[in-house]
Amino acid sequence: MAQYLPAVELEWPTGTEVNTSVIWLHGLGADGNDFAPLARQLDLPAPLGVRFVFPHAPSIPVTINNGYVMPAWYDILSMDGSRHIDVSQIEYSAGCVHDLIKREVERGVHPSRILIAGFSQGGAVAYQAALTYPDRLAGIVALSTYFPTEKSVEVDHVQAKLPILICHGSLDPVVPESLGLAAKEALERRKFQPEYKCYPMEHQVCPEEVIDINDFFKKILS
16 A cells, blocks of 8 residues: 655635645645645636645755755755756655555546646656656646756656646746746757746745636636
8 A cells, every 4th residue: 555645635615526636745844734825815616626735745854954854855965057956856756746646546536637736846846747647647837946857757658748837936046047947948848838937026926926827727627
C-alpha cells in the first residue's frame, strides 16, 4: 500500500459532488496550509466540484539555508544562475505526486480532470510530475517558479499540448522573472504553448493573478 504524503484537503464549492482534483504544492519552508485559503477565493461554477489537495513536503536539510531542516521538496545546493539542485530528490517528490494522482483516480476522478499546481519549489516539482505522468492530465499551473529539470525530464507523449499557465512577478527577488521566462521558452521548444502572465509583484501571489488562475481553471475544466 502506498504511503501518501500528508495533506490538507478542501472541497470547493461545498456541497458539490467531486469530479475534479487540484494537487497544489507549496514553496520552500511552507506547508500544505499555505494555499488553502486561496482555494476559497476562486469563483468556480457550482457544477465544477473540486477537491483541492495541498500536500506537506517532508522536512529535510537545505544546503542554502546552512543545512537547516525545513519543509522542502528537494535540496537547493546554491542560488547562482539557474540553481543547483538535487535532481534525485525532485524526481522522488514527483513520484510522491504521482501517488497522489493515482489516489484521486481511485476516488473516482478521471486523470483528465486532475490539475497539478505549484508555487516556487512546488512549481518545479509540478512540471516534473505532470509532464512525466503516463495518463493525460488536465494541466499545470506554475507560480513564481522555474524548470530545473527541463534538460533531463522525459516528457510522456500523452502530455503533448498539455495546457500550462505560468505566472510570475516582475520584481521577484527569490526566483527572478528570467527563470520563469526560461521555463516558458523551454516548454515552447518542446512544442507546448504555455500562457505567460506577469505582474508587478515580488515572490508572492496577487489578486490579479488569482483571477487569471480562476479563469484558467474554468477554461480547461468546464
